[in-house]
Amino acid sequence: VCFLRCFYLLVPFNVVVLTYTPRVFQVSKKDFDGFKKLFHRFLQVKGPSVDWPKIHRPPEDSIQPYDKIAALPLPDSLADSLNKLVVVKLNGGLGTSMGCKGPKSLISVRNENTFLDLTVQQIEHLNKKYNTDVPLVLMNSFNTDEDTKKILQKYTHHRVKIHTFNQSRYPRINKESLLPVATDIGMMGENADVWYPPGHGDIYASFYNSGLLDQLITEGKEYIFVSNIDNLGATVDLNILHHLVSQPNGKRCEFIMEVTDKTRADVKGGTLIQYDNKLRLLEIAQVPKAHVDEFKSVTKFKIFNTNNLWISLGAIKRLQEQNAMDMEIIVNPKTLDGGQNVIQLETAVGAAIKSFDNALGINVPRSRFLPVKTVSDLLLVMSNLYSLEAGSLTMSQKREFPTTPHVKLGSSFTKVQEYQTRFESIPDMLELDHLTVSGDVTFGKQVSLKGTVIIIANHGDRIDIPAGTILENKIVSGNLRILDH
Ligand SMILES: *[C@@H]1O[C@H](CO)[C@@H](O)[C@H](O)[C@H]1NC(C)=O
Numbered sequence: 062v063c064f065l066r067c068f069y070l071l072v073p074f075n076v077v078v079l080t081y082t083p084r085v086f087q088v089s090k091k092d093f094d095g096f097k098k099l100f101h102r103f104l105q106v107k108g109p110s111v112d113w114p115k116i117h118r119p120p121e122d123s124i125q126p127y128d129k130i131a132a133l134p135l136p137d138s139l140a141d142s143l144n145k146l147v148v149v150k151l152n153g154g155l156g157t158s159m160g161c162k163g164p165k166s167l168i169s170v171r172n173e174n175t176f177l178d179l180t181v182q183q184i185e186h187l188n189k190k191y192n193t194d195v196p197l198v199l200m201n202s203f204n205t206d207e208d209t210k211k212i213l214q215k216y217t218h219h220r221v222k223i224h225t226f227n228q229s230r231y232p233r234i235n236k237e238s239l240l241p242v243a244t245d246i247g248m249m250g251e252n253a254d255v256w257y258p259p260g261h262g263d264i265y266a267s268f269y270n271s272g273l274l275d276q277l278i279t280e281g282k283e284y285i286f287v288s289n290i291d292n293l294g295a296t297v298d299l300n301i302l303h304h305l306v307s308q309p310n311g312k313r314c315e316f317i318m319e320v321t322d323k324t325r326a327d328v329k330g331g332t333l334i335q336y337d338n339k340l341r342l343l344e345i346a347q348v349p350k351a352h353v354d355e356f357k358s359v360t361k362f363k364i365f366n367t368n369n370l371w372i373s374l375g376a377i378k379r380l381q382e383q384n385a386m387d388m389e390i391i392v393n394p395k396t397l398d399g400g401q402n403v404i405q406l407e408t409a410v411g412a413a414i415k416s417f418d419n420a421l422g423i424n425v426p427r428s429r430f431l432p433v434k435t436v437s438d439l440l441l442v443m444s445n446l447y448s449l450e451a452g453s454l455t456m457s458q459k460r461e462f463p464t465t466p467h468v469k470l471g472s473s474f475t476k477v478q479e480y481q482t483r484f485e486s487i488p489d490m491l492e493l494d495h496l497t498v499s500g501d502v503t504f505g506k507q508v509s510l511k512g513t514v515i516i517i518a519n520h521g522d523r524i525d526i527p528a529g530t531i532l533e534n535k536i537v538s539g540n541l542r543i544l545d546h
Pocket of ligand 1: 184202204207227
């Protein structure tokens with residue numbers, strides 16, 4: 062880490078002058094260079110990054126159904142393939158949206174196991190079963206690195222080698238002046254508000270810069286399986302791995318994106334399109350306003366990106382060294398606590414698909430996309446809808462339909478801690494289709510919810526669902542207090 066002086070960015074008529082003021086804060090040379098490059102590109106970009114009429118449906122064979130790939134027999138030599146694999150989890154995020162402090166990966170999701178515990182258990186299980194050494198790599202951010210590392214000590218005796226690297230730390234910039242906020246606030250280099258981790262697209266540069274990528278290649282690793290750490294469906298899939306490693310030379314597939322069928326709940330997810338004869342990820346942020354409804358339609362764009370990606374390590378190295386990793390910039394507006402409007406420039410890991418050779422989409426079952434973003438998601442994965450085995454969650458055999466219920470918990474449930482006090486035990490949800498809960502509601506032990514259940518306590522009222530209640534296609538409203546006597 063070197064000390065650089067704080068920089069001013071002056072932007073008259075698109076001429077950027079980078080100079081340094083005497084104020085000093087800590088930023089690494091690599092972060093500074095990375096930010097400079099991204100910022101330059103941001104200034105050069107004019108208008109939307111896609112020309113709508115040039116968008117085509119991907120050719121038949123470029124997005125393959127999972128069943129087709131899974132139909133091929135797996136060889137006996139699976140261990141060889143597994144030994145070429147590295148599991149990478151995106152671990153830069155905080156648990157803020159679920160009312161938790163610290164890294165999201167350290168939130169308990171099932172039987173006191175955190176996202177990270179489940180990940181480690183899954184990989185350990187693989188390594189034991191196949192006698193392999195698949196390592197786990199965590200991409201941390203400056204927000205999560207310290208807390209994560211403290212926890213990692215508890216896995217020293219597990220059969221999983223764990224590596225970490227940091228993603229970059231870039232300065233947020235003022236929306237109007239385009240000056241880094243850091244210069245306005247002054248010498249507050251440690252103030253998290255002035256910095257941000259620039260999206261998971263940063264993985265390529267940070268992984269390469271950390272030296273870990275080279276190290277893993279030297280150790281004989283060839284592919285990474287990347288996913289969000291909060292996607293509990295993102296387990297190592299042996300069929301996809303086998304498909305990846307068994308492509309003939311000359312047709313080596315460098316990138317697989319797992320996509321899945323879009324439902325009304327995922328209309329904002331990025332989709333795969335054919336553009337300039339290559340597969341390309343189209344994110345809603347890139348879509349011209351006039352086409353947003355078209356983008357969201359389930360009929361025209363049928364699939365979306367799960368962010369489960371299989372990528373060749375050698376290809377990442379080559380593209381980094383050729384400076385050829387091409388990702389659209391996502392401009393993310395934010396309002397800081399002080400009311401200041403800022404933007405942060407980000408990229409998405411999947412956007413690089415167009416830079417890789419012989420990229421492929423695989424349309425996977427919905428079960429590989431089980432993200433836990435809200436407390437409502439958490440309720441589902443904690444319930445008897447899922448069973449836990451070797452760190453993996455699978456939908457219970459006892460559920461009659463393959464779909465998960467729609468759960469909407471109101472604002473009294475947003476924080477994990479509050480939520481925990483509201484359920485004496487997690488209700489039986491095997492036959493639930495839809496649950497809406499709003500207001501001051503608590504659940505006693507062994508409640509069973511079936512069909513559509515709506516529970517609404519108006520302001521000032523409270524509803525305690527008594528232990529053992531079975532609610533089937535019911536609306537509960539008003540006031541129902543249960544008092545000790
Ligand atoms: C990663 O970030 C943390 C927090 O900013 C820092 O303490 C740590 O030294 C960084 N690690 C590396 C390898 O740069």
